[in-house]
Amino acid sequence: MKRWIALILSMALIFTTLPVFTEKAPAERQTDIRLSFSRERQIRQEAGMDLAQWDEAVAAARQAGLADPISREAMLAADAGAVILEDNGTTYQLGTSSLFGPVNSAEDAYRLAYRLAETLGGSALTELVLSYRLGMNGKTVYSFQQVCDGRETMGGSLKIALDGNNQVTAVFASIDPEDSREQKTITREEAEAEAAAHASGEALTEYTDRDFVSPLTLERAMNLDVDQDPIPNDLAWIVYTAAAENAEEYPYTAHYIKLDGTYLRSLPVREPGDEESRRGYRKEDIFTGMTPDTYTGELTDVHGNVRTVTVPVMRSEADGCWYLGDAERRIAFADYYERAYGENHELALIKSEDNRSWENGDIYTFLNYLKTWQFYADMGWNGPDGEGTDVIILKDMCYSDRKSYENACCLGLIGCWQYFGYDTFYNNGAEMRVTWGLDVMGHEFTHTFTGTLMNQNLYENDQGAINEAMSDILGNLIEYICEDTDDTQWMLGENTDSIIRNMSSPEAFIQPRSVWGKYYGPQTDTPNTANDRGGVHSNSSMLNLIAYSLCVEYGMSYEEAVRLWVTTAAGMTSKTDYIQMSTLLPWALEEAGESDRYRDALSRLTEETRIGSAEMPETLPEGQKLVLLTLPDTPAFRENKEWFMIINQMDIRTQEELRDAFIKTVTEMAGSAESRRKFTEGLRTLLGNLRIRTSELGGPTFEIDREKVLTIENDLLNKLADLFSKAKKGVVAGETSAYSWENRNTGVIPAVVDDKPTEYMLLNVSRGGSKIEKMVYLLGGSWYDLTDFMLNDAYNKDETAREKLIKIAKEIGKQGLRNLIGALKNGTGTGGRSEAGAITTEELPSTGLEYIVLDGQE
Numbered sequence: 001m002k003r004w005i006a007l008i009l010s011m012a013l014i015f016t017t018l019p020v021f022t023e024k025a026p027a028e029r030q031t032d033i034r035l036s037f038s039r040e041r042q043i044r045q046e047a048g049m050d051l052a053q054w055d056e057a058v059a060a061a062r063q064a065g066l067a068d069p070i071s072r073e074a075m076l077a078a079d080a081g082a083v084i085l086e087d088n089g090t091t092y093q094l095g096t097s098s099l100f101g102p103v104n105s106a107e108d109a110y111r112l113a114y115r116l117a118e119t120l121g122g123s124a125l126t127e128l129v130l131s132y133r134l135g136m137n138g139k140t141v142y143s144f145q146q147v148c149d150g151r152e153t154m155g156g157s158l159k160i161a162l163d164g165n166n167q168v169t170a171v172f173a174s175i176d177p178e179d180s181r182e183q184k185t186i187t188r189e190e191a192e193a194e195a196a197a198h199a200s201g202e203a204l205t206e207y208t209d210r211d212f213v214s215p216l217t218l219e220r221a222m223n224l225d226v227d228q229d230p231i232p233n234d235l236a237w238i239v240y241t242a243a244a245e246n247a248e249e250y251p252y253t254a255h256y257i258k259l260d261g262t263y264l265r266s267l268p269v270r271e272p273g274d275e276e277s278r279r280g281y282r283k284e285d286i287f288t289g290m291t292p293d294t295y296t297g298e299l300t301d302v303h304g305n306v307r308t309v310t311v312p313v314m315r316s317e318a319d320g321c322w323y324l325g326d327a328e329r330r331i332a333f334a335d336y337y338e339r340a341y342g343e344n345h346e347l348a349l350i351k352s353e354d355n356r357s358w359e360n361g362d363i364y365t366f367l368n369y370l371k372t373w374q375f376y377a378d379m380g381w382n383g384p385d386g387e388g389t390d391v392i393i394l395k396d397m398c399y400s401d402r403k404s405y406e407n408a409c410c411l412g413l414i415g416c417w418q419y420f421g422y423d424t425f426y427n428n429g430a431e432m433r434v435t436w437g438l439d440v441m442g443h444e445f446t447h448t449f450t451g452t453l454m455n456q457n458l459y460e461n462d463q464g465a466i467n468e469a470m471s472d473i474l475g476n477l478i479e480y481i482c483e484d485t486d487d488t489q490w491m492l493g494e495n496t497d498s499i500i501r502n503m504s505s506p507e508a509f510i511q512p513r514s515v516w517g518k519y520y521g522p523q524t525d526t527p528n529t530a531n532d533r534g535g536v537h538s539n540s541s542m543l544n545l546i547a548y549s550l551c552v553e554y555g556m557s558y559e560e561a562v563r564l565w566v567t568t569a570a571g572m573t574s575k576t577d578y579i580q581m582s583t584l585l586p587w588a589l590e591e592a593g594e595s596d597r598y599r600d601a602l603s604r605l606t607e608e609t610r611i612g613s614a615e616m617p618e619t620l621p622e623g624q625k626l627v628l629l630t631l632p633d634t635p636a637f638r639e640n641k642e643w644f645m646i647i648n649q650m651d652i653r654t655q656e657e658l659r660d661a662f663i664k665t666v667t668e669m670a671g672s673a674e675s676r677r678k679f680t681e682g683l684r685t686l687l688g689n690l691r692i693r694t695s696e697l698g699g700p701t702f703e704i705d706r707e708k709v710l711t712i713e714n715d716l717l718n719k720l721a722d723l724f725s726k727a728k729k730g731v732v733a734g735e736t737s738a739y740s741w742e743n744r745n746t747g748v749i750p751a752v753v754d755d756k757p758t759e760y761m762l763l764n765v766s767r768g769g770s771k772i773e774k775m776v777y778l779l780g781g782s783w784y785d786l787t788d789f790m791l792n793d794a795y796n797k798d799e800t801a802r803e804k805l806i807k808i809a810k811e812i813g814k815q816g817l818r819n820l821i822g823a824l825k826n827g828t829g830t831g832g833r834s835e836a837g838a839i840t841t842e843e844l845p846s847t848g849l850e851y852i853v854l855d856g857q858e
Helices: 040-046 053-066 071-080 106-116 189-195 218-222 276-279 334-339 359-376 438-453 461-483 538-552 556-569 578-591 595-609 655-668 673-688 716-731 786-791 799-825
Strands: 035-039 084-087 091-092 125-134 139-150 149-163 168-173 209-215 234-242 252-258 262-271 290-300 306-316 322-326 332-337 391-395 408-414 415-424 624-630 645-650 691-693 700-704 733-742 748-754 758-765 771-781 783-785 832-834 839-843
Touching: 035 040, 035 832, 040 125, 053 189, 053 262, 071 084, 084 578, 091 106, 091 578, 106 125, 106 139, 106 149, 125 556, 149 234, 168 578, 189 234, 209 276, 218 334, 218 408, 234 262, 234 276, 234 832, 262 276, 290 322, 290 359, 306 359, 322 359, 332 334, 332 359, 334 391, 359 391, 359 438, 359 461, 391 786, 408 438, 408 700, 415 438, 415 771, 438 461, 461 538, 461 556, 538 595, 556 578, 578 595, 645 748, 700 716, 733 748, 748 771
Parallel strands: 332 391, 391 415, 624 839
Antiparallel strands: 035 125, 084 091, 091 168, 125 139, 139 149, 149 168, 209 234, 234 252, 252 262, 290 306, 306 322, 322 332, 408 415, 624 748, 645 733, 645 758, 691 700, 758 771, 771 783, 832 839
16 A cells, blocks of 8 residues: 555544543453464474474475375365365365364474375475464464575465364465475575674574564665565574674674575674564664553544543653553554654654643554554454564654655564554645544554465455455454444444545445446556556455445344454465455355354355456446457557556536526526626626737637736636536536556456446556656547646746647647558557447547657657
8 A cells, every 4th residue: 555546545433432441351352262373483392392303393294295195186086075176277275175184283284285285286396384373262274385495485375274173174275386396495504504604603503593584674665655566585594603702782693594595694683582683683672661651631533522531651761751652562653754764764752741742643543553452462363463573653654755645554564563654644734534543543453464364465456455355344343343433334434534435335435346347446467556456445345345244234243253254364375366265255154153144145245246256247237338448569558567547437417407507506696796796807807808809810819918817827727627627517417537457468458337428548657656657638539648738838837828728739639640640551440339248348449559658668
């Protein structure tokens, strides 16, 4: 959610009974889910093994698994009704099988994973590392991360789900065959020798460990000017040596060597195996010397209601000031700009000298974060990532030029901190209340919860849309269970100053009700800012609609819904798409104990939302059409995928509506003395400066003294735009804007829209997403490049209005001439309306697009 084209989560909250924040006693817990979360390092310690013993046990389990593989054919022979589900030719889900046997330990889980590796798309060369073990009400999920050449495989994972008797209930997988190949891997001894070669002494072999470390720097990760794809972590040996004799504060050095032998870096550390040494980043201990305290004060919500709340604060023994945060939960607030862009990337904490002068929005943000934190803690989930990692909440999110980000987001794990961010003011200076809604903070917190359970968050196409939906769903359920809203429509942000989504009526917010329904965003092979990374915000609505309908239409309680969606998250891999979700949900419903009550309802909803199919439906609802724009095979479109199409649809007024609107306008003017006065003065000024001339063709023409009537200082272009807008509103009853982009590198932009008058515009944006490179408009049967005029000439104060208008007229004329020549030369048609089966299809012309050239292209 890093760019302007992404739908901003500007959501808010109606507090009907906002209680003082207090921790709930166990008896007050409102969900019956109990979670436990352990990484491989903890599992190894529980087994009483050191690293060498563990590696030996894992190697034996791998060898045993590869020696006794379970093939697809063997499963079908042993169990005629075996569940083997495929998507895009790859098996992604298996059901129970008599061949699996019990999984009583992590070693058993390793063995089964390798027995199934080839069936799930891998091979004998596939490398898996146990990421975590999740306990859930007596049931267990083992999650494995695929690695290759000492680095995570993006999207490569495998999960084994067990019942209370340690029998397999399902296996979920997204193994990448391309990363199942021969790999260079150094041994522990070779890593220790490499570390010693970079140090002045021998390796301290008793401390050697292995873990994932991030290649991202703080500066890179927090720079909002940079739009980057997910970056995999390195799986590295961590080898310790003694530091120089004078290194009293940091007596050890941690060396990080990738499993393929690449020496990454070193870090002076206080103690082998501490958080800094395992993560590979320095960490300021900001909670040292902080005494827990509280702040009690009044909050005014968006409706003007005032209430009294209490939140934790911290008092510093050093300067006597109060700091916004919780020393016990290890949560603190700091300034975004200083951390992201400051010279020393300082962690500048938010403080008050009197414990009274706190900003309203900061207290709301903290209160809602604490409620969400406690909601998950009541399930046994420790902090946002389940591991109790310290949290920094950064306020005043911005770009490097201090321009407001106007959003709230989960920034994820960076170094030794889990970061969240939000802004407090819009770019126009108005107060922004995006985090005043509990559903908003629940949404952002849940991104870390689901991201941890999926191992990675690819955040693109269906996977990203499902991730957004899971945050919407659980964020809303948190708000309902905490009784922080009167909303009955499952709005997102209904209690802030801007609603952004409606889970019960998605089309009202330009979202589809079904796959390939109206407003559906096509999937893409090049996720970027322009295409919303494949519709991660627009396409979240199908899963949202299912969640809403299960509760409101079919009677599922909020507690039952939490159990369902938390179980769903436990089964998701980072590549779970909608087709896979259509089969994962029935499993989750069964595991949550609700299958008998809601099985049929879920089946109907799956069919209605069409999440089980990626194909275009055979028919569209009455009044809808499929629009197709085939892009020319030129560098501007073949080499650059930062294009998206804006589709502006209009309801045209009838003659009777136009008559009524005119009568209403005249009546209002006649009934207002001020309107009559302004109209009379304006007319007098206009007539007083009107001149009659003879045109070049000999006829009369009228001219206005622009220096007195329409000067550049009076912003002629704004007046013209206002005039155009008023004229348009005279004939347009309503407008709706939608977006679409190229579908899976097919060279075609599709869109399902209403069958009514429509305007089309193509925009190309820079990688950063903040600069428009091209604006191309469809006029009649041709596309016209209006970039220079709209982005440059229109704001050139040195030109007169007449010269500006002449320039744009000439440009359109030149484009029209080129279009005509191209059509005569190439026989290019202008497109039109055709019937494709039962679907009304409008093929937009591409004439004019072949002449579009982007900067740097010839």
